[in-house]
Amino acid sequence: MMKYQFKNKTVHLEKVSAGNFDVLMDLSVHASQEDFVAPNGYSMAEAYAVLSDGRFVQAFGIYDGDTPVGFAMIGHNAFTEPDCPASYKNSYYLWRFMIDQRYQGRGYGKDGVQLLLDYIRSFPDGEETTCCVSYEPANEAAKRLYAFFGFVPNGEMDYDEEIAVLSLI
Ligand SMILES: CC(C)(COP(=O)(O)OP(=O)(O)OC[C@H]1O[C@@H](n2cnc3c(N)ncnc32)[C@H](O)[C@@H]1OP(=O)(O)O)[C@@H](O)C(=O)NCCC(=O)NCCS
Numbered sequence: 001m002m003k004y005q006f007k008n009k010t011v012h013l014e015k016v017s018a019g020n021f022d023v024l025m026d027l028s029v030h031a032s033q034e035d036f037v038a039p040n041g042y043s044m045a046e047a048y049a050v051l052s053d054g055r056f057v058q059a060f061g062i063y064d065g066d067t068p069v070g071f072a073m074i075g076h077n078a079f080t081e082p083d084c085p086a087s088y089k090n091s092y093y094l095w096r097f098m099i100d101q102r103y104q105g106r107g108y109g110k111d112g113v114q115l116l117l118d119y120i121r122s123f124p125d126g127e128e129t130t131c132c133v134s135y136e137p138a139n140e141a142a143k144r145l146y147a148f149f150g151f152v153p154n155g156e157m158d159y160d161e162e163i164a165v166l167s168l169i
Pocket of ligand 1 (some may be wrong): 029033036037086091097098099100103105106107109110111133134135136139140141142144145148
């Protein structure tokens with residue numbers, strides 16, 4: 001893939017911390033998108049629970065300069081349920097991803113995914129060869145966004161969501 005050109009020059013990730021969790025909780029999607037992603041407060045509570053169990057998760061604010069524009073969460077071997085999709089085993093995944101409704105359509109989605117993939121490729125919890133994502137079949141924007149980065153649906157489902165996989169090698 002050609003080198004990605006960021007659309008927003010000062011876009012960056014900031015790890016969720018005691019200093020920023022409350023502003024990130026206030027970010028939201030359009031009402032028509034609410035079925036596509038959990039509220040950020042729920043995701044942060046889930047991240048806390050997973051971390052307490054000693055498994056890997058990292059939640060981020062997506063910022064442009066000082067302005068929080070989105071929220072994301074990645075995981076690695078964080079699911080222990082026996083019926084967990086096979087694709088998720090020994091793989092990183094983009095677990096949650098959203099751009100606030102006020103900032104959509106300006107390239108932050110693409111910039112945010114690129115930043116997350118750069119972080120995942122630093123292998124913060126050990127090397128893996130794949131990264132997964134899942135989305136509702138009706139979520140055309142997500143499908144196109146992830147396909148741009150090379151994610152390919154592999155036919156497996158996570159409940160009602162399609163799983164798509166990106167090779168990291
Ligand atoms: C999906 C989402 C993250 C995209 O964020 P964004 O900042 O608007 O995305 P960008 O401006 O970077 O656009 C990235 C690509 O997404 C796709 N896209 C974005 N909005 C779209 C729309 N309304 N219809 C179809 N495709 C769309 C396009 O492929 C676009 O690339 P292009 O403009 O070069 O064609 C955002 O719409 C969102 O937060 N949705 C609700 C939460 C969600 O669905 N999260 C994903 C859960 S798996």
